[in-house]
Amino acid sequence: MLRCVGLLLHCFSVIKDKSAGIVCCHVLLIVSFTSLYLRYLASFIPEDNLLETSEVTSEGNIRQSINLDDTLDFRARHGVETRTSWKAPIIWEGMFDPVLYDQTHIQNQSSVALTVFAVGRYLDAYLKTFLTSAEQHFMSGLKVRYYVFTDEPDSVPNIELGPQRSLKVIQVEKHSRWQDISMMRMKTISDTIESDIRHHCNYVFCLDVDQEFKGRFGSEALGDSVAQIHAYFYKLPKERWTYDKNPNSKANMEYGDYYYHAAVFGGLLEHVKSLADHCFLGIMEDKLNDVEALWHDESHLNKYFWLHKPTRLLSPEYCWDTNNIDNDIHIAHLIWAEKHYDTLRDQ
Numbered sequence: 001m002l003r004c005v006g007l008l009l010h011c012f013s014v015i016k017d018k019s020a021g022i023v024c025c026h027v028l029l030i031v032s033f034t035s036l037y038l039r040y041l042a043s044f045i046p047e048d049n050l051l052e053t054s055e056v057t058s059e060g061n062i063r064q065s066i067n068l069d070d071t072l073d074f075r076a077r078h079g080v081e082t083r084t085s086w087k088a089p090i091i092w093e094g095m096f097d098p099v100l101y102d103q104t105h106i107q108n109q110s111s112v113a114l115t116v117f118a119v120g121r122y123l124d125a126y127l128k129t130f131l132t133s134a135e136q137h138f139m140s141g142l143k144v145r146y147y148v149f150t151d152e153p154d155s156v157p158n159i160e161l162g163p164q165r166s167l168k169v170i171q172v173e174k175h176s177r178w179q180d181i182s183m184m185r186m187k188t189i190s191d192t193i194e195s196d197i198r199h200h201c202n203y204v205f206c207l208d209v210d211q212e213f214k215g216r217f218g219s220e221a222l223g224d225s226v227a228q229i230h231a232y233f234y235k236l237p238k239e240r241w242t243y244d245k246n247p248n249s250k251a252n253m254e255y256g257d258y259y260y261h262a263a264v265f266g267g268l269l270e271h272v273k274s275l276a277d278h279c280f281l282g283i284m285e286d287k288l289n290d291v292e293a294l295w296h297d298e299s300h301l302n303k304y305f306w307l308h309k310p311t312r313l314l315s316p317e318y319c320w321d322t323n324n325i326d327n328d329i330h331i332a333h334l335i336w337a338e339k340h341y342d343t344l345r346d347q
């Protein structure tokens with residue numbers, strides 16, 4: 001519309017002939033009124049809660065962002081927060097209709113990339129359980145493409161995959177410090193979104209490998225920008241949240257909304273790419289200044305979500321440590337595996 005008006009004004013200024021100018025004026029008025037009238041008519045169309053935005057990608061595919069938040073039952077759960085102060089839902093069991101979510105996402109051909117890093121001894125210890133349990137519970141019914149990043153591609157177990165599910169192994173360097181393995185994944189995720197994921201999927205979820213799916217982890221978890229509330233901190237007072245407090249680090253923050261866990265994050269490709277780029281830049285700047293944030297990439301991720309609020313939060317039911325006993329947890333969709341840091345990490 002703006003372009004159209006601009007073009008007509010331009011024509012008007014170059015056309016010296018008075019009568020042609022009057023014709024242009026009329027055309028301009030008709031275009032403006034038609035646009036206003038169409039907007040007026042659109043205001044009577046009931047708000048469709050299925051498709052929030054759609055966008056044509058550089059490859060010409062239509063990418064849609066689905067929003068079924070109006071169908072969530074925010075009062076289904078007592079004693080827990082189900083919505084943030086900026087109105088993003090916090091997903092707990094009982095709030096959503098799984099059939100509606102699945103049908104809508106299947107109809108719209110949502111496809112999900114699941115990235116996981118299995119480097120060094122983490123591969124043997126966790127990858128098989130992670131993948132086999134994901135086959136049972138992660139985004140069942142949707143197109144899923146696993147991206148396994150490892151230093152030993154030949155050791156990736158052969159898992160029988162369901163229909164519409166594929167797996168790609170990508171070789172990565174094994175940094176000697178586990179902190180670097182964790183931090184550098186941000187760059188790998190960003191690069192892979194650009195080189196591969198964007199040709200296959202519209203959502204991406206990035207998970208730690210030392211976890212096991214125990215129940216449905218379905219399309220209700222999909223959103224534009226998704227953060228996971230850390231199981232250990234959601235009931236603790238803010239003063240005990242482990243943000244980075246070093247003023248020399250890019251991750252430094254005094255206040256925050258929640259303490260998020262870097263073991264699970266996701267969203268639409270473009271959001272996850274921005275998150276990964278932001279965290280990677282912060283990590284590199286810290287390296288130049290010889291500082292390291294308290295909880296490495298997780299500190300930078302918390303800073304990112306403080307500056308760019310997530311549109312969907314997953315309750316601790318989506319990443320739970322079964323060593324904790326808590327009546328708020330009705331179902332643990334994904335659980336922490338035993339960590340064995342002493343034998344699995346090099347330093």
Ligand code: GAL
Nearest residue numbers: 230232241242261262295298
């Ligand atoms: C621990 C967890 C770490 C990190 C830390 C933050 O429980 O194992 O990965 O999230 O909390 O304080």
